[in-house]
Amino acid sequence: MSTPTRTAPRRTAPPVGGYLTLAGATLVVVLPLAWMVLSSFKSSGEIVSLPIQWLPTSLAPENYLEAGRTAPFGRFFLNSLIVTSVGASLKVILALLTAYGLVFIRFPGKKIIFAGILVALMVPAHMSLVPNYTLIAGWGGRNTLWGIVLPGLGTAFGTFLLRQHFLSLPRSIVEAAEIDGAGHWRRLVSIVGPVSAPTIATVGLISIVGEWNEYLWPLIIVDTPEHMTLPVGLTLLQNIEPGATSWGVLMAGTAFVLVPVLLVFAALQRYIVAGLTQGAVTG
Amino acid sequence: MSAPVLDAPGVRTPPQPHDTTAVEQEPVARRSLWARHRAEYLTFLLFVTPNMALIAVFTYRPLLLNAQYSTLQWNLGSSTATVIGLDNYVRWFTDPRSLEVVRVTAIFTLTTVGATLALGLALATVLNRPLRGTTFARSVVFAPYVLSGVGVGMVWLFIFDPTYGALSAVLRLWGATSPEWYLDRDWALAMVIVVYVWKNLGYAAVIYLAALQSVPKDLLDAAALDGAGRSRTFWKITVPLLSPTTFFLVITTVLSSLQSFDLIHVMTKGGPLDGTTTLMYQVYVEAFVTGRAGYSSAISMILFTVLLVMTLSQMRFLETKVHYS
Numbered sequence: 001m002s003t004p005t006r007t008a009p010r011r012t013a014p015p016v017g018g019y020l021t022l023a024g025a026t027l028v029v030v031l032p033l034a035w036m037v038l039s040s041f042k043s044s045g046e047i048v049s050l051p052i053q054w055l056p057t058s059l060a061p062e063n064y065l066e067a068g069r070t071a072p073f074g075r076f077f078l079n080s081l082i083v084t085s086v087g088a089s090l091k092v093i094l095a096l097l098t099a100y101g102l103v104f105i106r107f108p109g110k111k112i113i114f115a116g117i118l119v120a121l122m123v124p125a126h127m128s129l130v131p132n133y134t135l136i137a138g139w140g141g142r143n144t145l146w147g148i149v150l151p152g153l154g155t156a157f158g159t160f161l162l163r164q165h166f167l168s169l170p171r172s173i174v175e176a177a178e179i180d181g182a183g184h185w186r187r188l189v190s191i192v193g194p195v196s197a198p199t200i201a202t203v204g205l206i207s208i209v210g211e212w213n214e215y216l217w218p219l220i221i222v223d224t225p226e227h228m229t230l231p232v233g234l235t236l237l238q239n240i241e242p243g244a245t246s247w248g249v250l251m252a253g254t255a256f257v258l259v260p261v262l263l264v265f266a267a268l269q270r271y272i273v274a275g276l277t278q279g280a281v282t283g
Numbered sequence: 284m285s286a287p288v289l290d291a292p293g294v295r296t297p298p299q300p301h302d303t304t305a306v307e308q309e310p311v312a313r314r315s316l317w318a319r320h321r322a323e324y325l326t327f328l329l330f331v332t333p334n335m336a337l338i339a340v341f342t343y344r345p346l347l348l349n350a351q352y353s354t355l356q357w358n359l360g361s362s363t364a365t366v367i368g369l370d371n372y373v374r375w376f377t378d379p380r381s382l383e384v385v386r387v388t389a390i391f392t393l394t395t396v397g398a399t400l401a402l403g404l405a406l407a408t409v410l411n412r413p414l415r416g417t418t419f420a421r422s423v424v425f426a427p428y429v430l431s432g433v434g435v436g437m438v439w440l441f442i443f444d445p446t447y448g449a450l451s452a453v454l455r456l457w458g459a460t461s462p463e464w465y466l467d468r469d470w471a472l473a474m475v476i477v478v479y480v481w482k483n484l485g486y487a488a489v490i491y492l493a494a495l496q497s498v499p500k501d502l503l504d505a506a507a508l509d510g511a512g513r514s515r516t517f518w519k520i521t522v523p524l525l526s527p528t529t530f531f532l533v534i535t536t537v538l539s540s541l542q543s544f545d546l547i548h549v550m551t552k553g554g555p556l557d558g559t560t561t562l563m564y565q566v567y568v569e570a571f572v573t574g575r576a577g578y579s580s581a582i583s584m585i586l587f588t589v590l591l592v593m594t595l596s597q598m599r600f601l602e603t604k605v606h607y608s
């Protein structure tokens with residue numbers, strides 16, 4: 001007779017509430033993004049019609065063409081692509097070399113250098129805005145792509161993540177290569193690198209997402225459309241095109257910024273989530 | 284360069300030649316010890332210097348320069364500056380506008396962090412239940428976290444449009460009218476807070492989920508056997524067990540909330556009437572809109588101090604926690 005009270009909390013009723021929460025949370029994320037895509041296909045008349053017209057009548061890419069006519073979106077896209085690929089790959093290479101050195105090469109001051117990495121991790125980005133602006137501007141880096149990329153290349157975060165991973169590798173595989181007479185470069189390229197491919201990919205993905213979304217620094221260092229990245233160019237479009245009728249064009253421009261990352265995320269989300277959260281938990 | 288010599292070190296059994304050469308070179312070894320170390324050191328420097336030099340120039344150097352700039356009356360782009368000591372700090376602390384900025388920063392930070400953590404935990408407990416589709420839901424919920432703040436701000440700006448936005452359409456269906464989100468200080472702040480939480484919720488949820496999965500199952504079973512209901516188990520066992528995760532999330536989300544820029548810049552530009560100007564946004568405006576670089580540097584030193592205290596308290600906590608377990 002006492003059993004019902006015991007089993008009651010353990011009995012599983014159909015988890016309707018759980019499913020409702022899941023569906024609700026998913027919709028709250030998906031609907032705004034779907035709204036962006038739908039609106040990007042609406043004509044200006046459909047955008048401002050009252051009562052609201054939820055679906056576009058055609059899938060004509062008029063707003064995308066208009067966005068490209070108003071601002072050089074092709075150029076923005078190319079700039080973002082260059083900044084992201086150059087920035088992210090150099091970051092990964094620099095982080096790899098540093099982390100390898102810190103773990104596998106003999107050097108007296110390694111602990112101090114690692115402490116320096118930890119300090120750099122703690123310095124917030126806003127501290128460097130004015131000093132880096134004057135420096136890069138002094139070097140003639142305003143309105144250049146290298147001016148956008150250069151200050152962000154030194155990477156404490158990637159180094160930290162890779163170092164933690166290298167420490168977990170069995171030392172014997174590297175020692176075996178050493179006995180075989182392989183130099184450090186060879187050990188890094190043909191053993192440590194391949195073995196660490198998933199972690200390197202994670203650092204690479206985080207760098208790609210970060211470079212693609214970076215806004216504040218490019219906003220400060222660039223003011224000519226030819227050198228703007230997509231996020232900066234999008235706010236340029238916002239300033240050029242005020243008024244209600246331009247929402248469709250703005251949503252088309254926004255799709256240029258959001259959709260590429262969404263696609264990368266959809267394909268590789270497991271690695272991205274693992275990387276971002278792993279870095280967070282160890283840091 | 285990458286000749287296929289050492290593909291599988293475990294498979295190669297006969298590395299004898301090296302052994303014999305090692306024995307042959309025995310007398311030379313002592314002398315070449317220093318030389319071999321020097322090669323090692325040079326390799327280290329070759330590997331580590333580029334990254335560390337970049338970090339020194341673009342991270343350490345600004346840290347020191349900021350402190351110096353904060354003592355100057357200096358406009359960005361101007362070649363002349365006057366040393367004015369701590370006047371910039373005095374000015375900020377005596378300006379009534381600063382109180383407003385601190386108020387907005389406090390409201391923004393407290394509400395975004397509170398909502399992100401509470402909703403994140405709620406979501407994580409649902410994601411932790413054995414339901415179909417949780418893997419899919421998990422990645423959907425996390426997705427906004429990797430999206431550009433500028434793009435997200437733009438999408439939501441349209442949704443909040445008082446006349447043509449989707450939100451006002453929904454409100455009209457219920458017979459309500461949309462508030463003027465862009466024109467009213469409090470509504471504007473509320474709008475940015477909502478979007479910020481939307482963007483960052485998934486992060487807290489995923490971190491909480493990882494922590495929930497490490498809660499020992501037998502502890503929960505024991506509580507159930509003792510007749511504790513689901514909510515009692517949650518509040519008395521799960522939540523206390525999660526407290527290190529909660530503390531970690533409080534610190535990290537406070538740090539990122541204090542530094543948020545993209546959404547504010549795209550959605551409100553700090554307005555209306557400074558209604559959404561946080562400390563971080565003020566640093567930007569003073570340097571790059573108003574041009575008062577010295578004053579901006581002083582504010583950025585103040586913000587840095589706040590962030591440093593948060594970071595140090597986190598490290599302190601993690602240290603004590605390590606000793607504890």
